[in-house]
Amino acid sequence: MTHPLLDLPPLTAAHFAAIERRVAALLATEHDVVITQGEALLPLEGCVRGGARPGSTALNVVTGPYGQTFGDWLRDCGATVVDLTVPFDEAVTPAQVERALAARPETDFVSLVHAEAATGNTNPVAEIGEVVRAHGALFMLDAVASVAAEPLLPDAWGVDLCVIGAQKAMGGPAGVSAVSVSDRAWERLAANPQAPRRSYLSLLDWKERWIDTGRKALPHAPAQLEMLALEASLERIEAAGLDTVTARHALAAAATRAGTLALGGGLAPYVRDPAAAAPVATTLRTPAGVDAAELVGKVLAAGPALPVVAGGGALAGEMIRVNHYGPDATRETVLSCLDALGAALAETGADVDRKAAADAVADMWR
Amino acid sequence: MTHPLLDLPPLTAAHFAAIERRVAALLATEHDVVITQGEALLPLEGCVRGGARPGSTALNVVTGPYGQTFGDWLRDCGATVVDLTVPFDEAVTPAQVERALAARPETDFVSLVHAEAATGNTNPVAEIGEVVRAHGALFMLDAVASVAAEPLLPDAWGVDLCVIGAQKAMGGPAGVSAVSVSDRAWERLAANPQAPRRSYLSLLDWKERWIDTGRKALPHAPAQLEMLALEASLERIEAAGLDTVTARHALAAAATRAGTLALGGGLAPYVRDPAAAAPVATTLRTPAGVDAAELVGKVLAAGPALPVVAGGGALAGEMIRVNHYGPDATRETVLSCLDALGAALAETGADVDRKAAADAVADMWR
Amino acid sequence: MTHPLLDLPPLTAAHFAAIERRVAALLATEHDVVITQGEALLPLEGCVRGGARPGSTALNVVTGPYGQTFGDWLRDCGATVVDLTVPFDEAVTPAQVERALAARPETDFVSLVHAEAATGNTNPVAEIGEVVRAHGALFMLDAVASVAAEPLLPDAWGVDLCVIGAQKAMGGPAGVSAVSVSDRAWERLAANPQAPRRSYLSLLDWKERWIDTGRKALPHAPAQLEMLALEASLERIEAAGLDTVTARHALAAAATRAGTLALGGGLAPYVRDPAAAAPVATTLRTPAGVDAAELVGKVLAAGPALPVVAGGGALAGEMIRVNHYGPDATRETVLSCLDALGAALAETGADVDRKAAADAVADMWR
């Protein structure tokens, strides 16, 4: 009995290496790329635990929940952590980073989330990278929610550890992820006696057992199907052109913003400055007196699954997120989300103009 | 380089035969089952061209477009064809069939479509089967749109040739289909010098080269992936229970009808008698002055793909069809379809109550 | 519950049309391409029944079992058929075709199998095409076993109806197939009152309902998974380069031949002239007194499935076929097949040199 997920020949080392090269091409990186066999949290944790140690001073930029997680890991490692927390409706500025580094010249590690899907903002990585590079600290970037949604150039921007996952704008799987590692980063990890070794968290293991031995044998059996899905998502992006894919996301974000403004009824973009708004997801602030989770509940109860979610944690009451990434970065999805939000808002008595919202969205695609 | 659709070991004859047995179990049939390697039109055509010949008299019940096609094929074969055409908003009655057979006692072939997705009606096959059996004609049934949506018992009902496809209520593939063939039917085909032989249309080839030789070697390479998908859809139905699956479809149909009546605005069920309404799709009549195709266009332009289509051919102006089969036989899909239709109707100035429609649908699931 | 073969969004008409264009590119054809929803026997039958009629005279070249089938279909259609039967261990020559056409100047249809996997020969289509074109008959070619294994240029060679399947050298699925149709062929079919219409066999239906209406809506639900597999096999061939793929097949054929000669023991290439030997499969003649089916039985009983089969029909006693197409066009498969044949022959008392066979095969890949 044959099953398409069970009866495939095993993934060869050569095939695995070929997928790595395509990831490297997507990132335009000359650095080593490691495809980690788990969700992107795995390489993120590996980077932090590999880069930080007692004696380290880390500047951790917090623009959303992932930044908070990185701070926890850094403290776990015994590093002194300076959290540069930015209101979740803004981006961090290069000047803020510069001041923070100037205040703590001993800082040797900087962690930043490029785009935070949860809060809907995106940060000016190129400019921040310049500041970090001038200072000399190791620069780790979480680009899971930005890759394929907006420009991402780790080498040009001085990113030492750039982590991606395929499950958002790439339209790919979540079960494997990748990180590009600069030579500087490898040296830093190798010099850290506390860096994970002989561990599922270890990036150094991949270097020693895979990269340095010529990529001939995989250190352990890979998540084959996720690897094939990653390859298929890369193929799709290559076929469409990366620029086309990022443009599609930019358009979806702009249309969601414009449609929200046209809809009215008190719903407003959460991130005020469009330049600071992430292309993968648009966060919205609910009108006073309207609970975000309830509103989302109405939207989802009324019809088929739309990519509309309530904010997490402290934001559950007031924030709604419209995801528009991968297959959802389309006119149809944006239209449906805004119309469903409009209908649910109307039920609360709000004065909304669903027709104007639809027109504003449609205009964007003309 | 590995691909889940390319690198599977070939489907064995034993595996193919095992899938046949599961189809037979689904139909509760003791007759031979042939899994034809093409869309259900293939076995339907094979049945007609195998069963009819110059000298045959066929009673062809026409309750929608497929009945019309069967009439064309029957005439092609040189048969004398009596078309029993029923208004598309009704079912045929056993009495009508009985009268037609009495009028032409020489009738030796009866063709009937169980449920017509295109027109939204379903016919009382059990009762009609009794009439046909009493008369003695060969009875062919197109059950593509009824299998897994409503009871289907070819042996108990005296169906000699029962054709199914998996692409509707079974939630499976369209690229293979099946037909159960009674001994009477095999004899009739074998005695017909004009029946397709050595042909892609031939059922007799399957009998001679596959069934009668012990199902040891397939006559030609099968559509392997469609076969595996068929097997997976059978597995799903077995796991859920066939009764549960048909009940889900009945509920979706009842909810669509109730929701339409609650919505108002001039939209009305096309098939007046609920007992004659198909569980796979509900057809609706648009209000005077509202073009069905335009209304559907509005629905589809406004958001994501919903299973709402305009009637075909002569019905394009006045009929809308809401499909609710397979994964769409759910509360969410029915809700969305009615709400979208309501919104589109409202734009035409109609007085609709979308809230009442949603409540009527939701009530059904309580 | 999710299943990779059940829960895909339906194949769009645009996607279907895109796959058609890739097939056309593979064949370097400007003609219309129809992707038929069944095994290649379906379009072959459609071509014959569309092209022939009472009054037609057909020259049917028989170099194997498929040629015999075409003759049966042609006679079914009422055509006068001249079978040009060539010994199965040879190719037909252009001169033979020329003579046959000169003898029956009224010939208006020529059918030819490019490569016959069953007998292991291949025919000089380019030269034959020149002869047929000079004569003016419609030229149908069965290229199922040659496409991607050897050069195939239907337009340049004057082929009016060129049928392919993906299941051999393309390493793709068997459940869909394709045919390129010249304008001349369309005219011929359209003028034939007996050509299949409103039928699963009909090519004209595809023209009228799909091509001539701008490829906007598919005439019926396609075999989606087989279509996706066809697309994936095209992608693979494009990525590797068609020339590389055909070269791989040529090498496998040459190595099988050389290895057989080195093996000795009375086993010999069935097709004497290497130029007439098909690149998809090499047929071998067993030594006197050694039954081919028994020998193959021994090979298969001794280990894992190898692509070694006994000849069919009259050839069952004396012919063995080594298939080396698609994923089997490799050094490893050829080595294994020859070694296993050598071992089985040795058991019969034959004096074989397995080492020499292995060396001869290995030499080819150097």
Added chain:
Amino acid sequence: MTHPLLDLPPLTAAHFAAIERRVAALLATEHDVVITQGEALLPLEGCVRGGARPGSTALNVVTGPYGQTFGDWLRDCGATVVDLTVPFDEAVTPAQVERALAARPETDFVSLVHAEAATGNTNPVAEIGEVVRAHGALFMLDAVASVAAEPLLPDAWGVDLCVIGAQKAMGGPAGVSAVSVSDRAWERLAANPQAPRRSYLSLLDWKERWIDTGRKALPHAPAQLEMLALEASLERIEAAGLDTVTARHALAAAATRAGTLALGGGLAPYVRDPAAAAPVATTLRTPAGVDAAELVGKVLAAGPALPVVAGGGALAGEMIRVNHYGPDATRETVLSCLDALGAALAETGADVDRKAAADAVADMWR
């Protein structure tokens, strides 16, 4: 454009939980089951790092390379480690474990590999479990290479942490794995301040965020395709019956052993006592003067990929491993491996009887 690995709806929490329940049924366990999103090394590391801490004393049974890895992790955690190293061609005995525990009554953690594929042995877990339970230490078992190949009853045997992977006898994916966790084990982890928390290695995270919250939302996006493949492999085992699957492995092991003895030429089973030989793989000792890696090289160069590998590390020169798990636990694979080894040995001048080996294997299946 549709792809079977990219366009599936996301795996729901309910579906994930259903797969967990099927894993629990496979293990006949009442304990919590966590399906970890990575290769089995991930939960193994999570168990060791969760269970051990400074002050712990661990008895680590070493019967192969995985035991060595566990020792490294245990020492990393600051535990005092007693390695009970057994020659790799034997199993550990309950008496040895009993003595080791008696010598260090403070032992609070015991780690054991059930079957070691690398060395081909298997250990009497039921009896050892009784000893460990009587002593009171926490008992961790690596059952990756035994699950579905031989009886495995963690609850009945007193196993607190039982780790499995699907990539061997289950014939499933490697990219997800699972661990059953007893209440005692949860308490132990919760009481360990050093146990991984907020980490990809953390089992406690799964308890807090998934199990204790009612399995409503997954802590992060899962490796969906690997999960579906795991489910499919469970379905297969359930359909065949677990006993049938383990019997198939036992037979393959017995046949490999018998065939090796019949083959002669100096090749011999590495694990002397058949009762200590693992059903997933049979290790063989090469004759003096024959290098194992060279012999394997010859086998693989001569034909298609067979599951024959040279021993790793110190065993590379003298040990050969024949894997016969999952789809390879068949007569055909065993026959091919022994015949290929016989052929390669014959080339070294050894006096082998390939016919006797084949007969001995075939006898087993009668």
